[in-house]
Amino acid sequence: MKTLLIPTDFTAQSLQCIPSLAQQYYPKKLNIILVHMLKITDSISELLMLSRRSAEYRHIPDNFYVRCRELEKDYSHLINHINIDFFYGSTMAVFNNYLDAHNVDAIVIPHDNYQMLFKNSIDPEVLIAKSGKRTISITETPGIMANIVAEEVELIEQQ
Template identity: 45%
Template sequence: MQTILIPTSFQLKSFDCISTISRQFKGQEISILFTHMFKLSDSISDLLMLSRRVKEYEYVSEDFYRECHELKLNCAEVKSVGIEFFYGGTLAAFKNFLETHEVDFILDPVSCNCTPLNKSSIDPSVLINRANLPILELQKISHQENFSEKKELEEVN
């Protein structure tokens, strides 16, 4: 199974790339990990409470959770969908995060709709470009492929 990290700000637009990703990994099982990155606070009390953080989950709407559930049901390639937050600012911490979550590919931040959630959000491209993992670029779908897909869907309905 291939695990793909998708930088996100948990907007429903984050799901726009999934159909292209599933086409690129057709016939393979994939795991999607939606992730937002935050710098670590300098406050000792914030650091002590880091393991109990739930504040950030308020940024994830019920519609986003519902869409994650629908994705697992409706996309044959997608076997799991996760939501995680990365806290840190160093490459070493980010590489540990990637290793812990067994990430194989990272979606190119240019293809994502990742905007800051608050003042602690960091630009994901800074660490992603230095992580030494393959950066997944979305392949453009040709007009003919798009027409064929629509025709297949019409035939199924």
């Protein structure tokens, strides 16, 4: 089983790569973590309430949840689970702890039109570049998923 982290802005474009990734990693099943990254607040009262937060989840469109469940169902032989999450933090130590806690094997580079959704959203590429984890780039041609290229030479055969 492999775990992939995919930065998301809760658009269909962030889900577009999942079928190709699942087929690329076959016969291994995938756990996919769709994550939006947010800078942590400086407010003590907000920090105390952080574990109870659901405000961000209200901004996820219903059709995004529906599409995730459809992908899980349609690719159940390739995908074990798709999880939607928020990462709170802006330091490498916190990000690496998050990656370790979720057993992330590789990170997908965000799509070209990635949107910052909140005033405290952060660019995921900054943390990804410094993480030391294997990254996967998605190259697209207009409207069509062209191919998926692993940036490291280590491909599926070695895993």
